Amino acid sequence: MRVRAIRTLLAGLMLAALSGMGALLLPPLAVAGLVLVAAVLTLHLTGRPPAPAPPEAPPDAPEESARILPLVRQPPPAVGLSAPHLAALMEILERLAxxxxxxxxxxxxxxxxRLMDIETRVSSANHQHSAALAELTQIDAMAEGHADDRTVIDEAINTAIGFNQSIQVEYAASTNALQEVETSISELHKELGTISRIAKEIDLLSINAAIAAARAGEAGAGFSVIAQAIRGLALETHNMTLRMEPLLQSARGTVQSHAARKQDSRDRHKGEIGQRLADQVTLLESMRVKLRQLATDYAALIENNRADVEHSQQAGQDVExxxxxxxxxxxxxxxxxxQIETIIGCLKTLRAVSERGAPLAETEPELERLLGGLSGGYVMDSQRRAHAGGGPGTPEEPQVELF
Amino acid sequence: MSTILIVDDSPTVLMSMEQLLSRFGYGVMKAASAEEALRSVSGGSRPNLVITDFNMPGKNGAELIRALRAMAQHRFTPMLVLTTESQRDRREEAKAAGATGWLVKPADPVQLESVLKKLLPNG
Incomplete structure (x- = not known):
């Protein structure tokens, strides 16, 4: 009866080992070992006597870790169940487990x-992405700030263009003014000739008047004085025109000299100044267009970079x-x-029972309790669900709660 | 910097929680069982918060919380229990023992950080 109970219990353990561990990705070698021990144990429990063997270390005992227990076969105990090697087999089974x-x-x-190492690296990359995004945002903000600068540059260009255009106008105006002055001097010179000629005629008239007054005798004496005064005035007028002549000549000479220098400069530069001013205006206009284009390209570049970084960041977060x-x-x-620890616990109990060799009536309830514990005990179904899905099974439920 | 004591018999959970909590900027103490945690606390360690697994060999998470709550210095220390989604009865048991709340394993980093900030506002 006791042997049958142990056999049933062991069969349950083997079934758990094969269906549970095998399915749960136990190392193939461990599963093969458990299957082998199960076969030996089952053979033993069917009544066939095991071949006696002296204690010896297995040839391929693991050496890489002191925590890996050697599967050393122990000598059969002096007392025990009808199967003397049962305790030794169970001990090996425990060690294997x-x-x-x-x-x-x-x-x-x-x-x-290794995963944590990868996660740390990915997390670091994600932080860098965040930093890059923050920098792009900062650059964007700077570019926004520079919009005011662009307005200032625009205004400066407009001012420069206006100034250049006014210089061109002033230049043309000054040239015209010189010509007008020269024309006025010529007109004055002509008028001066007229005045001189009139003065001469008045002089002649005053002479004639003096002659006529002398012929008149006593009656023309007063008129003779007047004719003399008129002659004096005509002479003075004539003298004045003579004095003005060199002054006008000098003014004309100055204006003509200035006009000639200007003409000479104009001839030498052949419209270079005007062209230069026009070129500067064109250049400033071109600068304005380029600045605007640069700002547009810059904004597009930032936007593209942002999209790339965001995409990369999303990928990094997905990987994380x-x-x-x-x-x-x-x-x-x-x-x-x-589960293996549960099996080890059962094996310990079985070994204790087998070593104790207690009477059947005393052992049977203990084995029954063990069986009951195995069949109705702690099952990891919920944890299986949680881990198999890579996370909690019902993500819509809160995963944390404070009481 | 606040220190968090993690109690779990799973070395993998201890490892991943340690990395997560360190990244959040907390100091981390680890114990592989309730007994080891109690020894550590009795030895003078004073964590600002405790996160414990429920199912562990020896004392379970609720028993650990009960033992810690019996200590004057941990009467008000926040204590969270790690459970699986279907262990609602365990949550009730943990609550009765004095737990502050529960977390589903494996812990969601965002939710974990959020709840830790609530419980440890000074960081």
Whole structure:
């Protein structure tokens, strides 16, 4: 009866090991080991006597970790159940399971360590993306600020263009003014000739008047005085025109000299000044257009960069999320470990029972409790669901709550 | 800088939580069991917040919280329990033991950081 119960219990353990561990990605070697031990144990429990063997270390005992237990076969205990090697087999089974726990832990922690390393790098890249976006925003803000500068430059260009145009107008006006002055001097010279000629005629008239007054005798004496005064005035007028002549000549000479220099300069530069002013206006207009184009290109460049960085950042965040999901999946190893630990607990109990060799009536309830605990005990279904999906099973539910 | 004590028998959970909390700027203490956590706290460690798994060999998360709440210095320390989504009965048990709240494993970083900022406003 006791042997049958143990056999049933072991069959349950084997089934759990094969269906649970195998499905939960246990290392293939560990599964093969468990299958082998299960076969040996089942063969043993069917009544066939095991071949006695002395204690010896397996040839391929793991050396890479002190925590990996050697699968050393222990000598059969002096007392026990009808099957004397049962305790030794169970101890090996325990060790195998403990090693599987160790391997699972190592596998999971190594995997998660690598994932965390990747996640740290991706996270760092994401921070850099954020920094790049912040910088772009800053540049954008600066460009916005420079919009005022562009207005100032525009105004400066307009002022420069206006100034150049007014210089051109002034230049033309000054040339015209010189010509007008020269014309006026010529007119004055002509008028001066007329005045001189009139003065001469008046002189002649005054002479004739004096002659006529002398012929008149006593009666023309007063008129003779007047004719003399008129002659004096005519002479003075004539003298004045003579004095004015060199002055007008000098003024005309100055104006003509200035006009000649101007003409000479104009001839020498052949419209160079006007052309230069026109060129400067063209250049300033061109600068204005280029500045506007530069601002537009700059804005487009920033926008493109922003789109690229945002795209890259989104990709980085997706990768980070995927890595976290992978880390959650890697924690699936905990489910394996907890199940193997359950199996180890059962094996410990079985070994204790077999070593104790207690009477059937005393042992049977203990085994029944063990069976009951296995069949109705802690099942990791919820954690399986959580980890298999790479995260909590129902994302719409809150994942955190404060009481 | 606030220090958070994480208690979990899973080395992978301890690792990932440590990395997450460190990135949030918290100091981290780790314990692989409730007993180890109690030893650490009795030895003078004074975490500002405790996050504990529920299912652990030896004392479970609720028992750990109960033991910590019995200590004068931890009567008001925030304590969160890590559960799986279907463990609603465990949440109630943790609440009765004095837990401040619960978190679903594996913890969502955004929600975790948000709740930690509420519980540890001084960082």
């Amino acid at each position: 403990l090693n599987a726990v160790e391997d699972t832990n190592r596998s999971s922690t190594d995997f998660i360590t 999320q995927a890595i976290r999901a992978a880390m959650a999946t890697a924690q699936y190893g905990d489910i394996i470990r907890q």
